[in-house]
Amino acid sequence: MPLKIETFDNAAGGNAFYKAITHPLAAPLAYALIEKLRGLGPVAIYDPHHFIAAFDTMYPLEDVSIADVFVQNVEQVGRAFRGHVARPVSELADVSSRAILIADFDAAETEARLRSLFSPDVPVLTFDSLRLPADMQTDGRRYLSTLNFATNFVFFRDAGGLHTRLVTVNYWGSYGSKGGSLWLSLFGEDGRALAAWREALPAAGAGISIDSREVRERFALPEFTGQLFVHVVGAAGHDIIKYALDTYGDGADALSCTHDANSWPSNLYGGLPAPDVGEDVVLWVQNSHPIEIPPGEIGLNLMGDDRAAYVRKSIAPFATYRLQTSDLLPDAHWPQQMEIRAGKHIVRPRYEVVRGDGRRNIAHPNVEREDLKLDEQLPQLSALLGKGFLLPAPILPPDRYTSIVLPTPMSTAQQRLPVKLLLHDASGRQVAEHHFGNLARKDSVALDVAEALGNHALESGYGHMELVYDFEAGTDADGWMHALFRYVDRKSGHRAETSFGAHVFNTLATYKNEPQSYKGPPPGLTTRLFLRLGPSPYETLCHLIYPASRPWHAQSDTKLILMSGEGHEIAERHLQIPCGGSVLWRAGEMFDTGEFSNAGASGYIVVRDITCRLFGYHGLVNGERAFSLDHMFGF
Numbered sequence: 001m002p003l004k005i006e007t008f009d010n011a012a013g014g015n016a017f018y019k020a021i022t023h024p025l026a027a028p029l030a031y032a033l034i035e036k037l038r039g040l041g042p043v044a045i046y047d048p049h050h051f052i053a054a055f056d057t058m059y060p061l062e063d064v065s066i067a068d069v070f071v072q073n074v075e076q077v078g079r080a081f082r083g084h085v086a087r088p089v090s091e092l093a094d095v096s097s098r099a100i101l102i103a104d105f106d107a108a109e110t111e112a113r114l115r116s117l118f119s120p121d122v123p124v125l126t127f128d129s130l131r132l133p134a135d136m137q138t139d140g141r142r143y144l145s146t147l148n149f150a151t152n153f154v155f156f157r158d159a160g161g162l163h164t165r166l167v168t169v170n171y172w173g174s175y176g177s178k179g180g181s182l183w184l185s186l187f188g189e190d191g192r193a194l195a196a197w198r199e200a201l202p203a204a205g206a207g208i209s210i211d212s213r214e215v216r217e218r219f220a221l222p223e224f225t226g227q228l229f230v231h232v233v234g235a236a237g238h239d240i241i242k243y244a245l246d247t248y249g250d251g252a253d254a255l256s257c258t259h260d261a262n263s264w265p266s267n268l269y270g271g272l273p274a275p276d277v278g279e280d281v282v283l284w285v286q287n288s289h290p291i292e293i294p295p296g297e298i299g300l301n302l303m304g305d306d307r308a309a310y311v312r313k314s315i316a317p318f319a320t321y322r323l324q325t326s327d328l329l330p331d332a333h334w335p336q337q338m339e340i341r342a343g344k345h346i347v348r349p350r351y352e353v354v355r356g357d358g359r360r361n362i363a364h365p366n367v368e369r370e371d372l373k374l375d376e377q378l379p380q381l382s383a384l385l386g387k388g389f390l391l392p393a394p395i396l397p398p399d400r401y402t403s404i405v406l407p408t409p410m411s412t413a414q415q416r417l418p419v420k421l422l423l424h425d426a427s428g429r430q431v432a433e434h435h436f437g438n439l440a441r442k443d444s445v446a447l448d449v450a451e452a453l454g455n456h457a458l459e460s461g462y463g464h465m466e467l468v469y470d471f472e473a474g475t476d477a478d479g480w481m482h483a484l485f486r487y488v489d490r491k492s493g494h495r496a497e498t499s500f501g502a503h504v505f506n507t508l509a510t511y512k513n514e515p516q517s518y519k520g521p522p523p524g525l526t527t528r529l530f531l532r533l534g535p536s537p538y539e540t541l542c543h544l545i546y547p548a549s550r551p552w553h554a555q556s557d558t559k560l561i562l563m564s565g566e567g568h569e570i571a572e573r574h575l576q577i578p579c580g581g582s583v584l585w586r587a588g589e590m591f592d593t594g595e596f597s598n599a600g601a602s603g604y605i606v607v608r609d610i611t612c613r614l615f616g617y618h619g620l621v622n623g624e625r626a627f628s629l630d631h632m633f634g635f
Contacts, residue, residue, distance in 0.1 A: 001343065002267040002342075002343040002344045003057050003265075003289075003343060003344040003345065004053060004054070004057050005018055005054045005057050005058070005265075005344060006018060006054065007264040007265055007266075007344065008264035010369075010371065013146070014146055014149075014239065014263075014264060016144040016145065016146050016148065016149050017049075017051055017054065017105075017144055018054065019149035019151055020105065020127075020130065020143070020144060020148075020149060021054070021055055021058055021059070021127075021130065022058060022288070022289050022290060023132065023149070023151065023231070024185050024193070024229055024290065024318065025132055025133075025136075026130045026132070026290075027290035027317070029129055029130045029131075030055075030058070030059045030130055030290075031059065032129070033059075033125060033127075033129050033130065034059055034061065034063075034064060036125060037061070037064045037099065037101060037125065038063055038064055038065075040098050040099040040123065041065055041097075041098035041099070042065045042066065042067035042096070042097045042098055042099075043064060043065065043066055043067060043097055043098070043099045043100070043101050044066075044067045044068050044069075044070065044092065044095045044097035044099070044100050044101070044118075045066060045068070045069045045070065045081075045100075045101045045103055046070045046071075046089060046092065046100060046101070046102050046103065046104075046110075046114070047069060047070065047071055047081075047086070047103040047104075048071065048072035048073075048089070048102075048103070048104055048110070049072075049103075049104060050071075050076065050079075051103045051104060051127070052069070052081060052103040053081060055103065055127075056081075056082070058289065058290065058291055059291075061082065062082075066081075066082055066083075066084055067095050067096065067097035067098075068084055068087060068095045068097070069081045069082075069084045069085075069086045069087070070086065070087050070088065070089045070091065070092050070095075071086045071087070071088065071089065072089055074088055089114075092114065092117045092118065093117040093118060097118075097122070098122065098123075099122060099123045099124070099125060100114075100118060100122060100123070100124045100125070101124075101125050101126070102114075102124060102125070102126040102127070103126075103127060104126060104127055105126070105127045105128055105130075105131065105143040105144055106128070106142065106143050106144070107126035107127065107128055108126075108128070110126075111124050111126065128143075131143060132148070135233070136183060136231070136233050137233075138150070138180075138233055138234055138235055138236075146238075146239040147235050147236070147239055149231075149239060150172075150231065150232040150233075150235035150238075150239040150240070150241055151229065151230065151231045151232075151239075151241065151263060152229075152230050152240075152241035152243075152260060152261055152263040152347075153227050153228070153229055153230075153261050153263065153286065153288060153347050154166055154227060154228040154229075154230060154243065154245060154261070155227060155245065155258075155261075155284060155286065155350045155362075156186060156212055156215075156224075156225075156226060156227055156228040157212060157224065157225040157226070157247070158212035158213055158215070158216045158221075158223060158224055159223035159224060159225050160223070161249050161250040161251065161254070162247060162248075162249045162250075162254060163211065163212045163213050163247070163248055163249065163250075164211075164212045164245060164246065164247050164248075165209065165210070165211045165212065165245070165246045165248065166208075166209065166210040166211075166228070166230075166243050166244075166245050167207070167208070167209050167243060167244045167245075167246070167532040167604075168207075168208045168241070168242060168243040168244070168530070169205060169206065169207055169208060169530055169563075169567075169604060169635070170201050170202050170203065170204055170205060170206050170208060170567070171205070171237075171242075171530075171635035172201070172204075172232065172234065172235045172236045172237055173201075173203065173204020173205055173206075173236075173567075174204055174205060174237070174635075175236040175237025175238070176236045176237070177201070177204070177234050177235060177236035177237070178234070179200075179201065179234055180200075180201040180232065180233050180234020180235070181198050181199060181200050181201055181232075181233045181234065182198065182199045182200075182201060182208075182230060182231070182232060182233070183196075183198050183230075183231040183233055184196065184197055184198070184199065184210070184228060184229065184230055184231070185228070185229040186215065186219075186221075186224070186226065186227075186228050186229075187226045187227050187228075187229065187318040187319070187320070188224045188225075188226045188320075189224065189225050189226050189319060189320045190316060190319055191226075191287065191315075191316035191317050191318040191319030191320075193318075194219065194221055194224060194226070195215065195218075195219040195221065201232070201233075201234060202566070202567070203566060203567050204567060205563065205567030205568075206565060206566050206567040206602070207563075207565040207566075207567075207602030207603065207604055208602075209601075209602055210228070212224075225284075225320055225322075226286075226318075226319075226320045227286045227318065227320060229318075240260075240263070241260060241263065242259070242260045242530070242633040242635060243259065243260045243633075244257060244259055244530070244532045244618070244630070244632075244633070245257060245258050245259060245260075246532075246534070246620065246628065247362050247628075248538075248620075252622050252623070252625040252626060253358075253359055253492070253494065253622075253625045253626045254359075254360065254626065255494070255538075255620060255622055255625075255626035255627065255628050256360065256361040256362045256363075256496065256628050257362075257496075257618075257619060257620065257628040257629070257630045258350060258362055258363055258364055258498075258630055259364075259630055259631070259633060260633065261347045261348045261350075261364070262347055262348040262367055263347055264347065264367075265288055265289075265342065265344040265345060265346055265347050266342060266344065266347075266348070266367040266368065267341070267342060267343060267344050267368075267370060268339060268340065268341060268342065268367075268368035268370065268412070269339070269340040269342055269348065269349065269365040269366060269367060269368055270303065270337065270339055270340070270365060270366060270368040270408055270409055270410045270482070271337065271365045271366045271408040271410065271482060271484050271499045272300075272325070272337060272338040272339070272340055272351055272365045273334055273335070273336075273337060273338075273351075273353070273406070273484060273486075273497075274302075274325070274329070274332035274333050274334050274335070274336040274337065274338055275325065275326060275332070275333065275334060275353070276333065276334035277333070277334075278355060278356040279353055279354060279355040279356065280324055280325075280326060280353075280354045281324075281325045281326070281351055281352070281353055281354075282322055282323065282324055282325070282351060282352045282353075282354060283300075283323040283325055283340065283349060283350075283351045284320060284321075284322065284323075284349055284350045284351065284352065285298055285311070285315060285320070285321040285322075285323050285346060285349060286318075286319075286320045286321075286346055286347075286349060286350075287315050287316065287317055287318055287319050287320075287321075287345060287346060288318075288345065288346050288347045289317060289318075289345060290317045290318065291317055292314050292315065292316055292317060293314060293315040293343075293345045294314055295310070295311065295312050295313055295314055296310045296311070296312065297310070297311070297343045297345060298310065298311045298315070298321075298323070298340075298341065298342060298343065298345065298346075299311065299328070299340075299341040300325060300328045300329050300338045300339065300340060300341070301329075301338065301339050301341065302329065302332060302336055302337070302338060302339070302442070303336070303337040303338065303339050303408075303409055303441060303442060303444065304409075304440065304441040304442025304443075305442060308339075308341055309328035309329060310328070310341075311323060311328070315345075325338060325351075334446070335406055335444045335445065335446035336444045337406070337408055337409075337444050339368065340365055348364050348365065348366065348367060349364065349365060350362055350363070350364050351363060351364070351365065353495070353497075355495075357493065359493060359494055359495065359626075361494075361495050361496050361497060361628075363484075363497050363498060363499065363630070364499070365499075366408070366410055366482055366499055366500075366501065367410070368409075368410050368411060368412065369410065369411045369412070369480055370411075370412045372411045372412075372413045372478045372479075372480055373413055373478065374413055374476055374477065374478055375477055375478050375479060376475075378469070378471075378477040378478075378479065379469075379471045379475040379477065381511065382469075382471055384509060385504060385507065385509070385511060385549055385550070386507065386548075386549045386550035386551075387422075387466070387468050387548075387549045387550070388468065388469060388504060388511075388549055389468070389469060389477075389479050389481055389502040389503065389504055389514070389549075390466045390467065390468045390502055390503070390504075390505060390547055390549060391466065391467040391468075391481060391482070391483055391500060391501065391502040391503075392464055392465070392466050392505075392545045392547040392615050393405065393464060393465055393466075393467075393483070393485040393498075393500075393545075393617070394462070394463075394464055394465075394485075394487075394543040394545070394582070394584065394617050394629070395423065395449055395458065395462055395463040395464055395465055396462060396487055396543075396584075396629075397461050397462045397584075398449070398450055398453065398458065398462075399461070400489065400490060400491055401487055401488065401489055401490065402448060402449075402450065402487065402488040402490060403448075403449040403450075403465070403485070403486075403487055404446050404447065404448055404449065404485065404486040404487070404488070405421060405446070405447050405449065405465060405467065405483050405484070405485055405486075406444065406445070406446040406447075406483060406484040406485075406486070407419050407436060407439060407445065407467065407481075407482070407483045408482045408483055408484050408499065409441050409482075410480050410481075410482040410501065411478055411480045413478050414441060414476065414478065414480070415440070415441050415476065416438050416439065416440060416441070416474050416476040417436070417438070417439040417440075417441075417443075417474075417476070417481070418437070418438045418439070418469060418470045418471065418472075418473040418474030418475065418476060418477070419436045419439065419467055419468065419469060419470055419473075419481065420433055420434060420435045420436060420467075420468060420469075420470040420473070421433060421434040421436070421447065421449075421452060421465055421466070421467055421468075422465065422466045422468060423449065423452055423453060423456075423463065423464075423465050424463050424464055424465070424466070424580055424581065424582070425458040425459050425460050425462075425463040425581070426458070426459075426460035426461075426462060426463055426464075426578075426581050426582050426583060426584070427459070427460060427578050427581050428546075428578040428579055428580030428581030429580075429581075430580075431453065431456040431457070431458065431463070432452050432453050432454065432456045433452070434447060434451075434452035435470060435473065436470070436473075437470075437473050438470075438473040438474035438476075446486075449465060462543075462582075462584050463581075463582060464543070464545045464547075464581075464582040466547060467481065467483050467502065468502075469481065479502070479512075479514070480501060480502075481501060481502040482499060482500065482501045482502070483499065483500075484497060484498075484499040485497060485498055485499065487629055489626075489627060491624065492624055492625055492626060492627075494625070494626045494627055496619065496627060496628050496629040496630070497629075498617070498629060498630045498631055500631050503515060503516055504516075504549045505547040505548055505549050505613055505615070506525055506546075506547065506548040506549060506550070506552040506579075506612050506613055507548075507549050507550045507552070508525075509550075515549070515613065516613075517613060525552075525611070525612050525613050526609060526610045526611075526612075526613065527558070527607060527608060527609040527610075527612065527613050527614040527634065528606060528607070528608055528634050528635060529544075529606070529607035529608075529614065529616045529632045529633070529634050530604060530605075530606065530607075530632060530633055530634070530635060531587070531604060531605040531606070531607060531616070531618050531632060532604050532618065533587060533596075533599070533603055533604055533605065534620040535601060537622060537623065538620040538621065538622055539586055539587065539588055539620065539621045539622075540586065540587040540588075540605075540618070540619075540620060540621075541584070541585070541586050541587075541618070541619045541620070541621055541627070541629075542584075542585055542586075542587070542605075542607075542616060542617070542618050542619075542632075543582060543583070543584045543585075543616065543617040543618075543629075544558065544575070544577060544582060544583050544585075544607065544614050544615075544616045545577075545581075545582040545614065545615045545616065545617075546577040546578065546579055546580065546581055546582065546612060546614055547580070547615055548579050548580055548612075551579060552579050552612055553579060553611050553612055554578070554579055555576040555577065555578055555579065556575065556576060556577040556579075556609050556611060556612050556614065557574075557576065557609060557610070557611045557612075558574070558575040558576070558577060558607065558608070558609045558614065559572055559573070559574060559575075559606075559607075559608045559609065560572065560573040560574070560575060560590055560605055560606075560607060560608075561605065561606040561607075561608055562590075562591050562595055562596075562599055562603065562605055563599065563603060563604050563605065563606055564598065564599045564600055564602075564603050565599065565600040565601060565602025565603050565604075566600070566602075570591075570595055570598050570599050570603070571591055571595045573590045573591070577614070579612075586621070587605065607632075615631070616631065616632035617629055617630065617631050617632060618630065618631075618632045
């Protein structure tokens with residue numbers, strides 16, 4: 001059974017209370033509060049916002065003597081909690097208890113208003129005892145402001161000659177943030193905190209880099225594989241922490257990249273590929289909470305098959321568990337997909353494909369939604385929405401790279417997937433298409449794009465593909481269409497893969513919350529993408545795609561702005577990408593060595609366009625030995 005916690009709602013957004021009680025610094029304070037409650041005897045609980053059940057999930061109150069439970073809203077009267085039936089707060093004076101727990105933050109005013117209902121010598125406890133230090137609160141007026149909990153997890157490893165490097169930028173500064181800091185806590189494989197420290201946020205627009213090698217040296221740590229908890233103090237604009245994460249090694253052939261974790265735990269995740277012949281797929285199960293994951297809570301099943309196998313060991317708070325997927329599903333094989341039963345214990349996990357030759361690549365599954373229903377309007381609106389929801393991805397130069405697409409169910413409503421693939425060269429000309437048909441949920445069909453191209457040449461030497469709904473094959477659609485894209489360098493044998501979901505792109509007409517924009521409400525058709533620069537000897541590559549659900553401007557008006565690590569503009573280049581087309585380029589082709597030198601080690605590139613929304617992929621290249629590829633983030 002999944003944890004009974006409210007985390008993220010697609011209508012209401014993130015639940016700050018969840019983040020407040022699961023913060024690593026809150027855990028010892030919560031246990032101290034429970035210890036006080038145990039010693040006080042029967043406790044009356046006043047639960048005005050329905051928080052107590054979530055708190056009890058994280059910090060069980062089974063040993064606390066509860067006198068009764070009271071609620072504010074009369075519609076909540078009768079709700080059960082640990083054998084007690086909730087009563088209206090107006091009856092609080094009638095209860096005999098030795099203490100009162102107000103299950104809320106910022107509770108001083110509430111306590112003052114309720115004081116007349118009970119004896120002045122009855123102690124009152126509140127969740128305010130769980131508060132973070134004042135200098136870690138962005139919004140001191142309202143504790144449960146989402147800006148107080150701009151937090152996220154990072155897969156972080158420095159072991160076996162493999163290292164990780166988080167790169168981002170202080171984009172909160174552009175929303176008005178002044179000053180601020182990063183509070184960081186590194187957890188080892190067993191969940192114990194290896195180090196905790198603070199770093200001042202740099203100036204607005206300045207680069208941020210955290211390298212596992214430097215952290216390990218700074219704190220004299222042994223090898224570790226775990227997770228880094230990041231808390232931005234002083235965030236503005238929004239509470240999301242976005243980053244690019246490079247995995248690199250002492251050897252030249254170890255290179256991979258992924259990006260920020262979705263900071264909200266999900267019950268299910270999809271898009272986990274089964275291993276091919278001669279390889280292992282490792283799922284890094286990282287406990288996101290200050291409570292143990294019991295045995296039998298984390299499981300795998302083949303997509304479309306409800307029979308699941310489970311991990312039969314406990315996972316300590318904040319610990320990392322290396323799950324070799326073949327231990328649970330020994331008969332699963334590529335291109336089959338595995339569904340992760342996570343029970344809301346983990347934020348979006350990472351998986352690592354390890355092949356017999358030692359090469360490896362790391363990527364992430366995606367949140368599988370349980371709240372969606374099929375959208376009967378979508379097929380009927382196709383004339384207005386054009387291509388509608390589409391998922392763009394690169395076709396790397398076919399003379400060297402194999403590009404593979406695997407549609408992945410990502411909603412429990414998706415029992416059928418009617419999809420097709422459109423293939424374009426860089427000019428935007430559609431050269432071919434492939435009809436997958438009306439795929440069943442259990443179907444796992446991986447397509448080598450070369451098969452779909454056939455004799456059709458990409459005149460530019462590369463291009464892009466778009467996965468779209470095929471309403472001639474079927475009408476089941478919910479707008480949450482996903483796919484995994486795998487790329488193989490046939491010369492080096494290296495591989496990269498990435499996955500994402502579809503959106504409506506570049507139309508003025510809106511449907512629900514589409515098209516989405518990087519800043520402002522739809523139809524804010526603009527682009528601001530972050531492109532990190534790899535340190536020597538790595539070269540940065542980028543594939544920008546101009547997808548359009550309906551015809552839009554004939555060409556983009558795209559600026560590539562080289563920024564210094566301090567957030568200053570160094571140089572600018574201009575691109576015009578045809579509507580429905582793309583451009584594959586390397587940073588060294590756009591800017592000269594002098595400009596890179598002025599940008600410094602923490603320099604980066606901003607991809608800016610105020611005429612359309614571009615979708616981008618970034619990566620690093622290490623000569624002829626290795627490459628990485630993943631989709632970019634906007635801010």
